[in-house]
Amino acid sequence: MKKTDYLSDVMHQGDLFRQFMSKSPVNLAMLDTGMNYLLASERWIQEMASGEGNLVGRNHYDVIKNQPAHWREAYERALTGHSEKFEQDIFIRPDGKLDWIRWEVSPWYNPSNTIGGVIIFVEMITQRKKVDEISNRLIEQRSRMAAKVETIEEERRNIARELHDGLGQLLTAAHLNLDLGEQNVHKNPDKAREDIRRAKELITTTIREVRNISQNLRPAVLDDFGLVPAIRNLCDEFYRTGTLDVQFSEYEMQDHYSPAIEIVVFRVCQEALNNIVRHAGASEASIDLYNRESHILIVIQDNGQGFEPARISQSGTGSGLINIKERVELLGGNIQIESQLNEGTEIIIEIPLKSVQDQPIV
Amino acid sequence: MSKIRVLVADDHDIVRFGICSALKTSADVEVIGEASTGKQAAAMYESLKPDVVLLDISMPDMNGIEATRAIIKEHPGAQILILTMHLNEEYLNQVINAGALGYLLKNADIEEMLSGVRMVADGKQVFSNEIARLMTEKYIRSAQGSNDHKPVNSPRLTRREKEILQKIAEGKTSQEIAEILFISPRTVDTHRANLIQKLGVKNSAGLVRYAIEKNLLSD
Structure with missing residues (x-):
């Protein structure tokens, strides 16, 4: 070369x-x-x-x-x-x-x-990390959705059981007694009267059952009278059944809000009180509702044993609180939980009055 | 003797039919009108002037309570009997506040319903046994409670709110209070705003004045 x-x-x-x-x-x-x-x-x-x-x-x-x-x-x-x-x-x-x-x-x-x-x-790898984050979030969302579907199914199973085992049996028994009454009406009128009386008793019980079931599914007070009476009634119910002494106050609350807001505020209070009864070991609790310019503020306090707030994000403990959080966030609200061991718990929730659809997505 | 003229309002046709059939079994009662909404009932009251109105609560287009208020507003002497499925205190409060004379449950039997109508026509109050029990419980509870609850002439503050009010009155900032109570400064600010609204004062200075007046400074 x-x-x-x-x-x-x-x-x-x-x-x-x-x-x-x-x-x-x-x-x-x-x-x-x-x-x-x-x-x-x-x-x-x-x-x-x-x-x-x-x-x-x-x-x-x-x-x-x-x-x-x-x-x-x-x-x-x-x-x-x-x-x-x-x-x-x-x-x-x-x-x-x-x-x-x-x-x-x-x-x-x-x-x-x-x-x-x-x-x-x-x-x-910024882009890839973003994609990873989104996909992680999607996976998390999917598993939460699955859990929610499971909850809905569970609830339906319970309702079906209550309808079938409770109402179904009562109505069948009433029907049977009316049948007997019909057969006895000529040959034994006294017996027939007795059969009909029993059927009526059974139907009265059925009505009471229907009332309980429908009350649990959807609080009629909310539809008939609005948010404040519904929450007051909720607190009364807890007090009346001897489970918890709940003090309720409201400040400048309006008679009506949008149905979405009303049901969330109601469910949040209901879930919180159930939580307190189940876990807090409290003797007293309070719910305060405030109407503010742009939001409703809910303050729920109890004098129970408290917990470390960090713990609710992990494990199954406090699934009630997670339900509350999800409902609140769905409306674009936010929730703050303050708790210390043996110092009670305080939940502060803000629900925006303007629906989340009206707000720009950031 | 003239018959008791009754107007019946219920949004469920079959239930209304049942109520009317039950009322017609008695010679001294006469159904002169049927309505399926609260609004319709109020309008029919104007034209028919019945002796007694039997009203359901949960109805579309003005519920029974609103209809009661509307009728009583125009005719303070109207004799209204509420007939409903609902058995709870809030309904009782609403029924009584609206000015209805009676509250019967829909599982009342025919005799109970008829005697209810007769009593209301007579200007007397009437309640189902279960409702009466609810009222008794409520009375007993408030009588028992009156011993351990002091009369409320100032808004009831929660323990946390008292603590925070005290600290504010001592001149502490939100940041300082947050550190002392192991909560976030934002929570302290929320409580501050709540206290201002609860106690009906204008600002933090008002809170301090309130705390001094109520002697909350000495622990």
Whole structure:
């Protein structure tokens, strides 16, 4: 091979290598032992050095300012022959924007087998992280949805059982007695009267059952008289059945709110009181409702044993509170829980009066 | 003797038919009109001037309570008997406040219903046994409660609210109060706003004045 051929060949190879580096659709840079740029891919110039043109000869610490200490340490280790890898790191762009990155630094060698510098590879993973977060959220949402469907099914099973075992049996018995009464009406009128009386008793019991079932499904007071009477009645019921002494006050509440708000406020109070009875071991509780300019404020307090609020997010404890939280958040409201062991619990809830659909999605 | 003229209002046709059939079994009672909404009942009262109105509560277009109020407003002497499924205190309160003379449950038998109509026509009050029991319980409870609850002439503050009011009166900031009580400053601010609304004062200075007047400073 002639010398000129050899040279042009080397030059050609060098050119190929430079093109390979600079056109690679990744963030790639080659630096010498003094951390001065030898080569950088176009993507690197765009994303890491915000398009600052030719980087060759410039120092890495001038091109990217304020590099964190662990980056410097990684370069130093690479210059002694060790590769370093970071799966998740933060890169602050010159314009102040944050990016999540995955990056590696490794040494490169001279023909004499001494370390000539480092090669840095950076991958932007902000987008991927966002996608991961969304997909995690979707997975979480799906499992919550599944739990909700399960709850609905459970509720339906209970209603079906109450209808069939309770009302069904009562009505069947009433029907039977009326049948007997019909047969006896001529041959034994006294017996017939007795049969009919029994049927009436059974139907009276049925009416009472229907009242209980429908009351549990949907509080009629809410529809007939509005929110404040419904909550007052709820508190009375707890007091009357001897389960809890609940003090109720309201401040400037209106007679009516939208059905969505009314039912949420009602269910939240109901769920909270049930929770207190089940878990708090409290003797007294209070519900205060305030009508504010833009929202309804609900303050529910008890004098029970309290808990550590951090605990409700984990495990199954406090599923009642999670139900409350979900209902409130669905309306764009927020909830704050203050509790300490043996110091009672306080739940503060804000429900916006404007429906969540009217608000811009941020 | 003239018959008692009754107007019956219930939104369920079959129930209304049942009520009317029951009333017709008695010679001294006569159904002169049927309505299926509260509004209709109030309008029919105007034209028919019945002796007694039998009203259901849960009806579309003005419920029975609203209809009662509307009728009583125009005719303070109207004799109204509520006939409903509902058995609870809130309904009782509403029925009595609206000015109805009686409250019967729908599982009343014919005799009970007829005697209810006769009593109301006579200007007397009438309640189903279960309702009467509810009233008795309520009375006993309030009589028992009157010993341990002091008469309420100032709004009842919760323990937490008292603590916070005290600290405000001592001149502490929300941040300081939050630290002392191990709650967030935001919660303290919420309580502050609540106290202002509860006690009917204008601002934090008003709270301090209130605390001093009520002697809440000394622990």
